[in-house]
Amino acid sequence: MNRIYTSFGAKKLLRGCRYVLSNQLCPINYTLLPNTKSTATYTTKTGEISATRSTVIQLLNNISSKREINQYLQYFTSVSQQQFAVIKVGGAIIGDNLKELASSLAFLYHLGLYPIVIHGSGPQVNERLGKDGIVPDYIDGIRVTDERTMSIVRNCFLEQNLKLVNALEQLGIRARPITSGVFTADYLDYEKYKLVGHITDITRRPIEASIEAGALPILTSLAETKAGQILNVNADVAAGELARVFEPLKIVYLNEKGGIINGDTKEKISMINLDQDYEELLKKDWFKYGTKLKIEQIKNLLEFLPRTSSVAIINVQDLQKELFTDSGAGTMIRRGYKIIRRNSLNEFPSIDGVRHLLQKSDEIFSGRQSAASYLKSLESSKFTSYSDEPLEALAVVKENGDVPMLDKFICSDSHWLNNVSDNIFNNIRNDFSSLQWYVQEDDPNIPWHFNKSDGSYLMNDKILFWYGIKDLETISKLVKNFISNYQSGYLDSTHNEYNTVTPNI
Template identity: 65%
Template structure:
């Protein structure tokens, strides 16, 4: 029923320029099928279910007329009519009725040129003589009818309103002729249309009291509508999709006028139409409730702007001025300060009380930064050798409105050098990295800094390393998990990795990953077949394969030459090596086994290393980690979220590329035999069937196959569920909610393909097809067996075990 034009995975994100997701409704779209629930399901494709429900509730909290005013540029009707109509259809079918006003500038110019009339402008205003007005009126009527017709064809009731709304006087009759200045807005035609269930589609033609038509700038007319209706959202659709910073060439994400307007007006690139537009918007918002905002966006981003936290284009709002304070007495409202401090994780957990922290502040020099309502609060301590950012706490509103960036920029103006400490498990580390010159990690804490020279950094790290700086507090300031990653050079101490049995495909991929990892080095590689040969694909050092025996490993372990032992050996082979490492008793070294030998451990000594489903803290603190199997990883991720709904035995049809059979020649990696062929094997009791069942505590049936491609696995999984318990959309929502913060798991409504996962470091889960009896769902999962199925997952476990960021060295 819907033609998909662009499709990207859009999770919650900050206000960044991102790919667009948009659905075009075909011309024969039937209103009978355009139910509210269907459209809400489609809206869920551009954001989470929580976001869509949150914004729908927000928008329906006011009268229908107060939802939004949308100003449409004339070029959009000509160039993007289908997209515009589809955008408005989405809103209409969820019961939202924006007031739509369109311009027609490009069409007017074209008609004037065809009739040999040269357009004339004065101060950016079109001089409208009677001949030009004839063309203007004709264009407005044609474009209005074009949009209304397009909407009606896809089941949207729309009402053309081409007059009777704007009352005007001549702006300057001698100078501009038939150009008007709006003196009043008649709401009745608009309200009548909405009350009858029609979208009002307006032109910006105005009339004098005697009935003379006057031409009015569409932006100005949209502003007058907004003043009259005081809508929650004011949207300007244009071709650029926002305001472009003339210095950087980048789209501006957010403008908080109360804080930024004066400085913005001084920018050299803010001139002509851009300056006029910002001034008009500033004047408009000064007369509207502070909750109102203006969004300048591309038509394809309309739903994303309205229904996601990330928004799109340029968001302009009043915001609040920033306030600096140097003492507790300057906080006029102590309850406001207490509420802001309650966002701090240590205070929330009970480790620290608000009263004790306020007492602490009384005896030291500090400087605080915040907006007027303290949606964001930062506190910089000035007592030490270097200033320390001790608190940076924000509400969701403060983050979404970009107040956090404004405050950090204000801090940088006052402090040329600064350091701060963040818990390494903070899901928004990328923001901290983007603000820093460097960082150093230890014991789950990350020290950040900017502006310090090499000697000062060394001194700071030394103090941090000996814990004299004090414990860090985790920050809740940045609550959006879809920030783009911004890794900077960090001063982690380098860890040594030894690979035992490194000749196979998994070993080769792990070597490549470690070669690009900033804090890992290979110290030893062991392979009986390759002994004496140079390690290929590793550029950090000249490493030669050795054939390490248990006694050699024991000596290396006693001398503490290795931080991480990776056992990349066939099943049933690594026990002697593990035993000698255990016997030495070095508490700091870690073992990660890539075989199946310890995946069924019942002693409690081994932790199963699937971070997305297991407790990450247990993996980080474990001495011995069993790396999951490739088939098993994808299957568990694909089944786990539905466990409580399952009513029977899931059946897994798995197909792998022949790299999964290893490098030792066999029928399963015989390229000639695999040509135009599919080979099933281990039809029952495969080791991965046991692994999946034991980890999920749920019996499954698994049949593996090998195909003619090299790497990548596809699972088609039939899962019996309780009858009539879930729809396809509800199931997808369950998965999106479960894996919302997982950077290596993608939830996709489409069926994922092997070619899309090959050489990628994650799992894609999709399909979510429910049968007609609603007692079975089919889910498809893909994974690269050599990467997330082995090497990448091993690197996740190494990173966790060494206190690095879990995804360090894994291309995202």
């Protein structure tokens, strides 16, 4: 089979040719921007669009489709500026990837997005303790912090904070160091951990004032008691407490691993939907110690936040891809909804709910097909449907031939943004080792379909996708059937049962 590999941003669809879209996305390097200091004219109060912001959006085209860029920018700017994201930066990132970190934050700054950045300093503290001949002491994963250790912790936090602020300012980015005055804490357990804090209150004003002044807030996780004693707080814990107060759309943890690793396959887990996956994770032998603790903390946090909030654990180089593409990067963790499988219309709590959702499909909305005729076709078909609990997303897989057909795929805009579409597709992939589906060439979510497929074939304005098919004979049969259906007008008829739709709603 003749395969043509290309990047989506630059490709032209080749009529009547088989092709596979490569999913190699290059990270954006902020240092490529021309004259960044002189063109950075964006102001938070007036919302001016500067030359730099336009350049940044153009560079986003290297990793995103125009639809993804517009959709996510609209999503992230739909809330107040301090509700965009909380980004927790591991101390190792500042030590080893400072240039990439500053570049990524500068990129967001010039889009008018102001994340609340909080960082750790663990590696630097351990290195300094080692030079002083002190062995780090941990209990239950918490650093025991006596007065001598606290002196080192404080100095390391201040040094790393200044290092990040300076790196941003060298790129022409306004940044404000916030090293105190935000976290109020009590002793977690003085007898056990010494000068370690449990956050009891957060003062929002220093963060809000920084953003209002057009500066990125850069925080340490040091806290104070009401009497003024400095206490050490784990930066992951502090980031979670910030998220509880600000309720951001995104909580991002930047670390070296770039995600949660499946202990069985040794591969990175791309998505965890807690409502559906958590109980199964508990059964895994590898799901213990630090990994289990991290997921439990995230689960407790997300249960407190709106369902639209999500947590991403990623490498610093993948920050733009995580924020501005449907495929994302690293591991995304969200509450999600349980995906419900059904094999009969009688299993739905309400046919009216199904009919209402079907009205949003392209064929039925345009009048080429009626909801009643489609529902009747399901009565005589062997099918599996997948839907979320509120019934705002629906997929139907028919098993009428050698290769199952994804017959309907309907998902609202909010569900695309919150990766419900990925959750449904992952469930389908677990149940069906191979699959085919048809999509309009101008579908706004076409990059997502390429990402989910192993191969594809274009015929004028429609594309056949498939996955899990290894032999050329089966692929050839699929293509011949696709061409035959297209030439006969079957795909455009009112009886079209094979047009997969993913409309923006």
